[in-house]
Amino acid sequence: MTDSSNQGTRLPSGELRPIYNRDLLLDVAVRVFTERGYDGTSFQHLSLASGLSKSSIYHHIEGKEQLLRLGLQKALEPLMASIGEPAATTGSAVDRLTYLIRSNLQIMADRLPYVTLLLNVHGNTETERWALEQRRTYDKFVAAVVQEAIDEGDVRSDLDARTTARLIFGMTNSVREWYRPDRDTTPDQLAAQVSSMLMDGIRAR
Amino acid sequence: MTDSSNQGTRLPSGELRPIYNRDLLLDVAVRVFTERGYDGTSFQHLSLASGLSKSSIYHHIEGKEQLLRLGLQKALEPLMASIGEPAATTGSAVDRLTYLIRSNLQIMADRLPYVTLLLNVHGNTETERWALEQRRTYDKFVAAVVQEAIDEGDVRSDLDARTTARLIFGMTNSVREWYRPDRDTTPDQLAAQVSSMLMDGIRAR
Structure with a gap:
């Protein structure tokens, strides 16, 4: 020592x-x-x-829990900031959703270890519950935009908004299991390609 | 006792x-x-x-490891059987891929606890390595069908086949985190809706 x-x-x-x-x-x-x-x-x-x-x-x-909070904050700060951006709050719901998916993937790629920490949180401590609460706010915001996009006729309505949001996050969150920024694909390319795949998949025909 | x-x-x-x-x-x-x-x-x-x-x-x-093997088998048996089906081996690659995604989701919904066990395996024991080896065979089979569908011009080529396969599994595997068969959506409905979302998302324009 x-x-x-x-x-x-x-x-x-x-x-x-x-x-x-x-x-x-x-x-x-x-x-x-x-x-x-x-x-x-x-x-x-x-x-x-x-x-x-x-x-x-x-x-x-100060202690172990402060390290956890600082680590979670590094993931939560840009995620929570993204839902306050004009691109997330003004314009058609389908454009806002595209922006949210792209920024989610960029944050994932930029802050991989911190987002991974956030996605593993179970709510056993006060700090973990605080992080889960913010994630829930973020998830609900995205699900509400999916609902608006369905209402505006731009997103298919055969799945409900909540399920569609869950499936979107299922794909974007899985990126942490294999994406390494030093490979061929830049965060921007990844964000553009995955978001166009998702948006083409959910767009109303 | x-x-x-x-x-x-x-x-x-x-x-x-x-x-x-x-x-x-x-x-x-x-x-x-x-x-x-x-x-x-x-x-x-x-x-x-x-x-x-x-x-x-x-x-x-016989022991704990036998229970693990029997549990993993309940997930692996239908998955490995599905890649041997005529629907997975004959016809256009895009149709085979649609079949594979649908059957994957049906197996997931039907055998939720066993597939969850399989997806958590890390390869620490001989049985776990045996299961990982079969999962790898399954994943490679699907990735090869994606590649064929790209070669046949039916699937977009802006992402490579391996990444596309990973993103597909990212979405389908995430279903285990929230899907419960007793909710409104039957396994068949879930399989049909998620597979059409994925196929519309990756289809070449």
Whole structure:
């Protein structure tokens, strides 16, 4: 176990010890939370993964739950911001839905580890319930736009709005299981292609 | 702890003890595996959930891994059978793909707990690797049909076949998270509606 005063020196392996700031520690914590589950992650796990002592970790953050909240916020902030954008609130419902699907995929691709953390949340702690509540607000907003698009005659009505929204999220959320930004497809390309596939699929004929 | 000789009598709660056969025990085990993970399930958990003693469980099966294999088989058997059907092997690729998507959704709806078990498998045991190998064969078969449908000009080519297959499975597999057969939508309706949404989405214009 090493102290924060050792930052910038070498690890026992000879590797240069990274100089930690809160963001770097957060990246490590989010990875460990996703691998072990939040409940299954102890301070010792965080300590081992970061190479920081418990007291050094406390130098950066208040506790484990604060790391969870900061990690979830990195996913929730852009998602919640997207439903406030003019492109999500003005114009035809079908155009707003296209915008929402595209921005969802871009956020997914840009913030893959954080969105993955968000999608694994079960609501066991106050922070998890806070995150679920925001996700629910987001999901309901999208389902309402699907309903408007059905009412405007632009989206097929053989499935109800809620089911259609669920199927859309089913496809977009599954992207986290295989998409890696360093492959051939850029986040923009992915967003454009998946959203056109989804929109062609649900458009009224 | 009670013995198999007590079957058909009452549980301490006063409920009638179910008369177990292998299928009923399997249903209980698959539920527990999905809740706790296979690795996290002990014989004691199975004993508590079924109300059977360890020796009574052994009366029905050889061990925990056999229960896993039987559970996975209930999902894999119809999936692997579907890719051998004439509808999956003859005719235009776009028609074969439509059939594969519909049968996938029907199997999902019919065998929800078993398909959920299959989709959670990580390959930690020999049985899990056996199941993953079959899933891979199934996934490859579908991806090859997508490729043929692209080659025949019926499916859009802006996404490669593998990505398209992944997005299709992303949507169909997500159905397990919310679909319950006792709701308004029958498995047939679900299969018809989701497959038409997917096929309209990927059809070449």
